[in-house]
Amino acid sequence: xxxxxxxxxxxxxxxxxxxxxxxxxxxxxxxxxxxxxxxxxxxxxxxxxxxxxxxxxxxxxxxxxxxxxxxxxxxxxxxxxxxxxxxxxxxxxxxxxxxxxxxxxxxxxxxxxxxxxxxxxxxxxxxxxxxxxxxxxx
Amino acid sequence: xxxxxxxxxxxxxxxxxxxxxxxxxxxxxxxxxxxxxxxxxxxxxxxxxxxxxxxxxxxxxxxxxxxxxxxxxxxxxxxxxxxxxxxxxxxxxxxx
Numbered sequence: 001x002x003x004x005x006x007x008x009x010x011x012x013x014x015x016x017x018x019x020x021x022x023x024x025x026x027x028x029x030x031x032x033x034x035x036x037x038x039x040x041x042x043x044x045x046x047x048x049x050x051x052x053x054x055x056x057x058x059x060x061x062x063x064x065x066x067x068x069x070x071x072x073x074x075x076x077x078x079x080x081x082x083x084x085x086x087x088x089x090x091x092x093x094x095x096x097x098x099x100x101x102x103x104x105x106x107x108x109x110x111x112x113x114x115x116x117x118x119x120x121x122x123x124x125x126x127x128x129x130x131x132x133x134x135x136x137x138x
Numbered sequence: 139x140x141x142x143x144x145x146x147x148x149x150x151x152x153x154x155x156x157x158x159x160x161x162x163x164x165x166x167x168x169x170x171x172x173x174x175x176x177x178x179x180x181x182x183x184x185x186x187x188x189x190x191x192x193x194x195x196x197x198x199x200x201x202x203x204x205x206x207x208x209x210x211x212x213x214x215x216x217x218x219x220x221x222x223x224x225x226x227x228x229x230x231x232x233x234x
C-alpha cells in the first residue's frame with residue numbers, strides 16, 4: 001500500500017504549504033495594520049495612514065514572494081552543499097562506492113547516498129548514509 | 139545582526155522589531171520595513187531564531203520571534219567581527 005503513504009505525504013506537503021502561505025499573509029497583514037494604526041494615532045486620516053504604511057513597507061506581493069522563495073531555495077542550497085561534501089569525501093577515500101537511489105514522487109524527492117567501504121572484507125561494511133530531501137516548497 | 143540584537147532583549151513580532159530598529163538607530167536607518175520578513179524567515183531556517191504564534195498586545199494573534207542558543211552565539215560572533223571591521227575602518231578614515 002505504498003501509494004497510500006505517498007498520497008499521505010503529498011497531502012501533508014500540500015497542507016503545510018497552504019498553511020504556511022496563509023500564515024505568511026497573516027503576518028504581513030498584521031504588520032501593515034499596526035503601522036496603519038500608528039499613522040492614524042499620529043493624526044493621519046484612514047486613507048493616508050493606509051498608503052503611508054504601504055509605502056514604508058514596500059510591495060507586499062513582492063516581499064511575500066521573496067519570503068516564500070527562501071523556503072524553497074534554502075532546501076536546494078543545503079542539498080548542493082551536501083552533494084559537494086559527499087564528492088570531496090569520495091575523492092579523499094578511494095575504494096568507496098557511491099550508491100544513489102532515486103525515488104521520485106510528484107511533489108517529493110528523496111535522494112539517498114550511501115558510502116560503502118569496498119576495501120573491507122568484513123561482513124559489516126562501514127557505511128555512512130545520508131538522506132537528502134528536497135521538497136518543492138518548505 | 140540587527141535583528142538578532144533586537145531579539146536578544148526579548149521575543150518580538152515583526153512589526154515590533156522594525157519599530158525598535160528604527161527607534162534605536164535614531165531614525166537614521168530607514169529601511170524598507172517589509173524586507174525584514176525574508177530576513178526573519180531565513181534566520182529561522184538557519185536555526186538562529188524560532189517563531190511562535192501568540193496573542194499580541196492588541197488582542198490579535200501575531201508571530202513572535204525569539205533568539206535560540208545558536209542565535210545568541212551567532213550574534214556574539216557577528217558583533218565581534220563587526221567591531222573589528224568598524225575599528226579598522228575608523229582608523230583608516232581618521233588617518234590625517
